[in-house]
Amino acid sequence: MHRFNLIRCGALILLLATILPVLGGCLFKSREPEPPSTSSIQYLPRNSASSVWENCRLSMVNKDAGGWDTNVAEDFVYLVDSEAREAYPGAHWDNWGKETEMGFINNWYGANVTIEADLLDTEYNTPIGDGSLAQWDLIYFITVSSHTTDPPSVTNYRGRAELEFTLQGSYWYLSLWRDLNGEEDPETGNLLGTMGMLRGAFRP
């Protein structure tokens, strides 16, 4: 019994020693933000697939990683097209989940680039969904201007993708992005890469 009491006392002391600094906010305290100097990004309530997709566009053009984080599901999966897989064989394409996706977004948004995005360039099938799942088929068009050179180097991406949006808890999320193939630049006729190329270049 005496030994049990010692162990219990030891456990209690250890528990207090570890929990108190945590609860006291010594280790787990977020930084104080600067008051906003701009108006807020007008994200839509995530009550439909189309709102989530529009929020993804807003996140891109504003380079707001928080917006992407909020609209992409925790069990998000990205499936790369064969061209991008071949172009970036070192990327972890076979287990590209939320963590990798956010690493890519942080790298991409953190680079000295501006982004223009038309995520509904061509809509093949963008249904409202059956209440908890919406499966989309579309072509997106993204322009990335890199300002590390003068003049900036501009690269276009146009790809056909299948998307899945799911209702999880109370909100809709983007849960699957499957790039099918690159599409042609409507102006030049050149075959462009998908966002898999961007993901490969800015992979964490």
Place this chain on the structure above:
Amino acid sequence: MIPCRSWLLFLVLMVAVPALAQEDDEQRVQEQPNGRDPAGEGETVPAGVAIADTTVLENTGLFFDCQNTPEAGIRANVTKLNYYGRLTNTVKATQNGSVSTTFNWGYDNFRRQEKTVETRSARGTYRSGDVLPFTMSMDAGTDWSEDLTVNSSGNENQNKRKTRRAGINASKSQLHTGPLVHSLNAGWFYNDQEAINQEQRNDFDNGEFSGALRSGVPLAQGIRLATRLYGIKRDGNSLLADFESPSSTTGDTLGAGVYYKRTRFTGLVTVSQASFDRSYLDYRRDSNGLIDTTNLDPGMEKVVRELEKKDALELKWDNTMNFGRLKLISKLSHKTGSQDYAISGVGLKEKSDDLVDLALGIAVSRRDSLTVKYQYKWGWDDQTFSGGTAPRGKQYKKNRDFSFIWDRDLFTRTTFQLRYNTNLSQDIAENEFNENDRDRLSEDLSGKLSGRFGWFTTSLLASYQNIDDVAIRATRSANNNSKGTYEVAPKYTIKFSDRLTLNQTFRMYIQFQDYVYSDLEGSSKDDTYNKRGNLATSVTFKPNERLSATVKHTYNKKYNGNRTSTDSAGNDYYRKVQDQTLNRIDLAFSYYATEWLTLDTATYRTKDTVDRFSANNSVSERYSGELWIGGIIDKSWGPPDRPLVLQGGIKRFLAYGPNVTDTSSDYWEADVLMRWMF
């Protein structure tokens, strides 16, 4: 380098040797007088049977026990149809040697896009076994693929690739010099590729030599030192989009570690260093590593001869301390690396990652156990652009995670678990070289009471979660918000008998999202709430040993609202903006027809009703459903050592609803394989 003909000859030999070996053995059997078996046991064997049945051949020759395994199958799902075939041939050789050949063919036809992929490969391997004082293997193989994709404009792109690899590998283990034990490995290979994509060639051929030495020595009882040294060198030529150039790769890895296992301590301390130099043809890339062949100055070539250097260093210490009721697992690591490009705009990239991971488990008493975990990961990456004089600035990533789990047996058959987790992840840009500094702080507290009383099991979960999303810079902070979630989820299962089980789960959930600066001018974000109730009831019924039926009903109710005002006492008032009801019924049957056949079918139907409250109220109702019918087969014919096997599952899907397209309204899902061994 081996000329192409040489390795082709090698491949032909790999294929031919098993067949020749089989012929030799068959001839030997035929030469036995009166069709007697070669072992001379006196049993009369009809000559025709002995020739067909290779398993009775003697196994004392150079090659014996030839086994052929042809396979063919089909895989189908909503995205593609895949046909495949494989022929494997293995022959045992004297003194544990072996010769094997494998041929593969595959054809993919994609259902949702105009795309086909055909693949073929052939591979031959000879392993020497114990014939030589060391182990030797000879390999030769070729892979071929053709991907034809038609885009939405109707233009087809061909992505075709053919690779060949042949060579020899030798290894020797258990080499002793005093107390040291070594293993040696050396290999020489020839690689060749011919590829074309978007009408641009991408070819190379090279010779490769690699060597590895591993050594180990016991330092004391339960403590061992191990080292490894690896080197590789490739030299050859490459061709990219009509540009031709020599290419080379040089790499080495050096590692050492101490591994220990004493009474109370188990673990390892390791250090490893690797470096790689590559010279190759590549398209010109910008500072982000993106191919940039459209923004070139006049006279600049789109293809460059790149020189890439990579270095990496890793230090690691893993330790487990075990003191009876107390166990501490700790992991510490430090990694650094750099990647330097001579031509690409990327320039020099450097990175560093550190980890502290501690887990403490205490069995406080027979009724209580406690687990405390703490993890801290921090790292940075930096970049000096090509032609730049100063680094861009470090991008830091820090992540702290703490969790605590307390398990306690409250009464007989009743347990309680308390979990707490908090996590802080931070993105920090040195000298504010970008505006993306961001913190995410989450806290999760839950308690779960579980009871198990024979035929009745139940649990009650209550949890609270809070997530703060904090953008630090003024240009990003307008959307900072905090999300608080409360959840209660009771559930029970009643097992009326072995044939009838009832399960019911209820989940009630509410989340508030408060925007930190929603009251500031320029911010029109409304604070919101989301409520959701979910009731799932399922009944499983097994009227007999063969049939199983499951009926499930799921009811979901969801409300969304926006904050309209706050009174002087601080009470918030919300306006409901959406009300959604989801009803779903699932029905599934499974019938065990025979030992090798099970039949399954399932269906569901969903009704989704949404009321939207605004200046123009609207109500929408949508129905969807699916039915599938299928079976699982696992059947074999013939003797156990030479079976013909049929395995697989097949389902036909019929679906309707707003998501359903032409390709998903009626399709087959199958994974069927037929294999024969002889």
